[in-house]
Amino acid sequence: MAQYQQTLQQAHTIDDIGTALADRGLDLGLLERRMRAVSLESDVSGDIAGPPWRPDDVSALNMNLVPTRYGGCSALQSLVAQATLMACLGEADASLALSLPGPGLAMPPVVALASAEQQARFFQRFQSGAPRWGAFAITEPDCGSDATAMRTIARKTGRGWVLNGTKCFITNGARADCVITFATISRQMGRYGIRAFLVDCNTPGFTVSRVERMAGLRATQLAVLSYADCEVPDDALLVRGDEKPLDDAFSGAQRSWDYFRPLLSAVMIGTCRRVRADLAAWLDGGGTPADRHQHVAGVEATLLDIDRQITAAWLLCHCTAWKTDRGIATPMDSSMTKAFASRVAARVTRVAINVAGIDGITSCPSLEQAYRDARAFDIMEGTGELQRLMIARAALRSMSRPWDITEPPSCDTTAPDSSPDIANVRQSGRETSHDA
């Protein structure tokens, strides 16, 4: 605990991060203001309005989430710093925060599963003055929570691999340049048949079939991707060169979830802060609560409760990020963070709408937008129900054995021996899928 408190004092503030990004040409304050300005328009159009970034910002945005050894910003190599940045961007707009250029969810599986040469090739794509997006495709129309039941098939040929199947709900899938695609070489092998491929979106046979009309997080453009005899070269298969052939690429997907659950939580915590600020500003400006009999003290108590919830969620998120940076986080830490942040986001946005009523929502539409974004957040990266199921299982295990539930007994034989810097998540206690 003392070490945690000490590190909290030394942690990067958003000002430090802003300064580091300014050195790379990105004006964080301006980006945030421009994101706020196009927030509603992006929500209505279901696309990135503007765009909110200037041409000068693009290189730095592309390189967010890129490890330093491939040119990434040294101030953004820890999950604590990333979470701090994402909370700031989420305060501007959750959907746009998740739609900014960069490798996104594709980063952790590449760092976990790819050889040094493959990693260099992948991250080099982002060294560009034009916006570049990466995407991560595992969910299919018939399997989401149990992703190990996937049907997308990878068949070996003399020249490489042929992929056939469909992926759905892929964040930034319609604007991505490359997609880390999970496919099975044999459904009978379960998770051990799963492989990860780097698919260039120009590959013949790869198409974006549709962009979903979502209720929340609409600018992320969740896409349905089709692979019809999509032939990729041999080296599209992610294989760590320094180890025996990888027979559990699914652990790479788990890396992504473990790494991103705190980051997504940070985005939604930022959104809750904005909801809190917008609600208070509306009340300050003379807005009358929907329940006209509610006393001032009642409204103040509601705002205080919102503050308490947001602070608790942020502390949990920060603690998980801190543990991840030290290689001592478990999947339970990430699950608890997301499950809690998701409940907080649902509660804060619902309470804000209840207080503001129809008058408040009309003059402050961001409240209603945040409510829809919170619903989508609960589903992505494993639904709230599944997170709670995982937490309950770990808790039951800990009742029969004296472990802290954040430290389930190690039964994992798949974790890589060494964890790379930016995706330093130790794997333990995993079974399968989102439902691990």
Ligand SMILES: Cc1cc2nc3c(=O)[nH]c(=O)nc-3n(C[C@H](O)[C@H](O)[C@H](O)COP(=O)(O)OP(=O)(O)OC[C@H]3O[C@@H](n4cnc5c(N)ncnc54)[C@H](O)[C@@H]3O)c2cc1C
């Ligand atoms: C905004 C957003 C972004 C996304 N981005 C991506 C992405 O980039 N890449 C990607 O691959 N996928 C992405 N997804 C897909 C997401 O991971 C899945 O939607 C999610 O895992 C749930 O799968 P499903 O939709 O098939 O629901 P299902 O698995 O069919 O679940 C339906 C309902 O049943 C419940 N349920 C299922 N199994 C159990 C169980 N064992 N016990 C109790 N309840 C259960 C679920 O909680 C849910 O309420 C995204 C989704 C959203 C909403």
